[in-house]
Amino acid sequence: MSEQQHSNEELASLAPGLPFPAPAMPYAVPAGYFEQLAGAVLARIHLESDELPPVLQSLKEKYTQRPGWPYQTPAGYFEQTPAPTAAPIIPLRKQSFFRYAVAAAVLATIFGLGRWYQQRAVPDIETDPVSWVRNEVKKESSEKIDSYIDVSIVEATTLSGDHKKEIALLTKDIDEKEILLLLKETDLLAAVTSEPAGSKKILN
Amino acid sequence: MADYSDNEILLRFRVPATREAAFTDLIKKYQERLYWHIRRMVVTHEDSNDLLQNVWIRVWNGLEKFREESQLYTWLYRIATNECLSFIEQQKRKATLPLSDEENGMERQLKADPQFDAQKLEWKLQLAIQQLPEKQRVVFSLRYFDEMPYEQMSNVLDTSEGALKASYHHAAKKIERFLLDH
Numbered sequence: 278m279s280e281q282q283h284s285n286e287e288l289a290s291l292a293p294g295l296p297f298p299a300p301a302m303p304y305a306v307p308a309g310y311f312e313q314l315a316g317a318v319l320a321r322i323h324l325e326s327d328e329l330p331p332v333l334q335s336l337k338e339k340y341t342q343r344p345g346w347p348y349q350t351p352a353g354y355f356e357q358t359p360a361p362t363a364a365p366i367i368p369l370r371k372q373s374f375f376r377y378a379v380a381a382a383v384l385a386t387i388f389g390l391g392r393w394y395q396q397r398a399v400p401d402i403e404t405d406p407v408s409w410v411r412n413e414v415k416k417e418s419s420e421k422i423d424s425y426i427d428v429s430i431v432e433a434t435t436l437s438g439d440h441k442k443e444i445a446l447l448t449k450d451i452d453e454k455e456i457l458l459l460l461k462e463t464d465l466l467a468a469v470t471s472e473p474a475g476s477k478k479i480l481n
Numbered sequence: 482m483a484d485y486s487d488n489e490i491l492l493r494f495r496v497p498a499t500r501e502a503a504f505t506d507l508i509k510k511y512q513e514r515l516y517w518h519i520r521r522m523v524v525t526h527e528d529s530n531d532l533l534q535n536v537w538i539r540v541w542n543g544l545e546k547f548r549e550e551s552q553l554y555t556w557l558y559r560i561a562t563n564e565c566l567s568f569i570e571q572q573k574r575k576a577t578l579p580l581s582d583e584e585n586g587m588e589r590q591l592k593a594d595p596q597f598d599a600q601k602l603e604w605k606l607q608l609a610i611q612q613l614p615e616k617q618r619v620v621f622s623l624r625y626f627d628e629m630p631y632e633q634m635s636n637v638l639d640t641s642e643g644a645l646k647a648s649y650h651h652a653a654k655k656i657e658r659f660l661l662d663h
Contacts, residue, residue, distance in 0.1 A: 284628045291650055292657035296602060299626045303603040304520055305596055310530075311516075315508040318537040319501060325538065331501075 485510075487553040494544055504544075508537055511554060514627065515561045521610060521622045522565040524590045532568055536561045555636045558629075562619055562637060569615050587611045602660075609659035613652055620645055621652035 281298070288297050329337060340346050400408035414422065448456065485493070485506050493503035515536060520529040539560050547556060576586065588611050591597065591604075598604050610618055619638065623629040624645075631642040638645065 280628050280630050283630075284624065288625070288653060292653040294657040294661055295625075295653060296606075300603040300606060302517055302520070303596060303598075303601065303607060304524075304526070304594065306516075306526060310526075311509075311512055314512055314533070315505045318508060318534055318541075319505070321534060322538060322541050 488549075491544070491547065491549070491553070504541060507540070507544075511557055514554075515557060518558065518561055518622060518627065519565055521607070521626065522615070522618060523568060524587055524594075524607075524611070528568065532561070532564050536564050539564070551636055552633065555633045558623070558627075558637045565619070566615060599663075605660055605663055606656070608663070609656040612659060613655060617648050617652045620648045621656070624649050625653070 285297050288295055400412055402409040485503075490503050490507050490510070493499040494507070496503075512533070516529060516533055519532050519536075520526070523529055523532065536557070540557065543560075547553070572586075588608065591607055591611055592599075599608075610621065613621060616638075620634065623634050623637065624631075629637070631645050634640075634645050635642050640648075
């Protein structure tokens with residue numbers, strides 16, 4: 278018994294009110310739909326997949342078999358071409374160290390030249406008298422400077438006539454012993470006693 | 482077009498040079514059956530066309546791994562049925578309407594067809610089918626229109642033959658009652 282007969286008998290016993298065989302579908306389908314469906318489906322498959330269209334696929338296969346196809350090279354071209362020599366590889370770290378070393382040397386040279394120029398320059402007595410004096414003092418020997426200082430002190434303690442009167446007035450009521458004691462304490466006595474004879478008048 | 486058997490189509494599909502020709506033959510062989518199966522479920526041509534194209538794309542992607550222990554056409558029906566049920570489920574979620582309202586939506590679409598004639602038996606029958614829950618609709622459609630044996634339906638729907646018979650009997654009774662009442 279065919280499946281159609283089975284189905285018919287089953288339906289006849291189940292629901293005799295149902296028509297059998299099934300009536301035709303009442304829905305309409307656009308004209309030519311079934312003729313175009315396969316093409317539409319294949320177009321969607323090509324669009325959605327990574328697969329190449331058949332023409333491009335066959336060209337790709339040819340290229341895989343013969344790299345460079347369709348171009349050609351002269352016979353034995355790749356055998357004649359000398360193997361390229363490897364270019365020396367300069368490590369990046371070494372190169373940067375070299376750069377730093379050059380930069381440091383340049384800076385040191387600039388700094389050294391600056392210092393040398395600064396030391397070499399003679400200070401001007403008008404604009405920078407302190408530096409001028411320092412510079413001049415450096416030129417003289419220490420013995421000459423010492424003798425100059427001694428003479429200066431003696432000269433400083435040798436008073437003129439006006440000052441003598443003033444001092445005599447100030448020391449009028451002071452005992453001579455007290456003055457000598459003070460001079461001893463301040464080490465000026467030796468300087469006074471070693472001065473020329475005329476200068477002792479200070480104490481009188 | 483040469484009338485190839487399913488096995489011949491499968492063999493030709495596995496050869497890259499004849500793959501597309503074999504697939505075209507497969508579409509031409511089964512397109513109408515699958516189209517009407519889908520259309521009975523979703524009513525409009527636009528939805529049916531979208532779903533049918535999706536079915537064929539799934540077939541293209543899976544045919545290489547197709548296990549020949551099951552029949553090719555039951556596998557095709559299985560894919561088409563799953564596609565329909567997923568679509569109906571999506572429509573329900575989009576509509577956020579109760580089940581009964583959704584079914585009325587299908588009925589509205591049916592009545593909106595320019596060819597619709599409530600007096601004609603074939604239209605009444607389609608209207609009656611739309612009253613069924615979607616799984617019962619599939620069972621009734623496969624058995625009544627496609628005359629598919631229960632054994633094959635069992636493969637398509639992954640349900641026991643007994644359950645399918647019971648479902649079909651229920652559906653047939655409901656539709657008979659609808660036709661008598663309208």
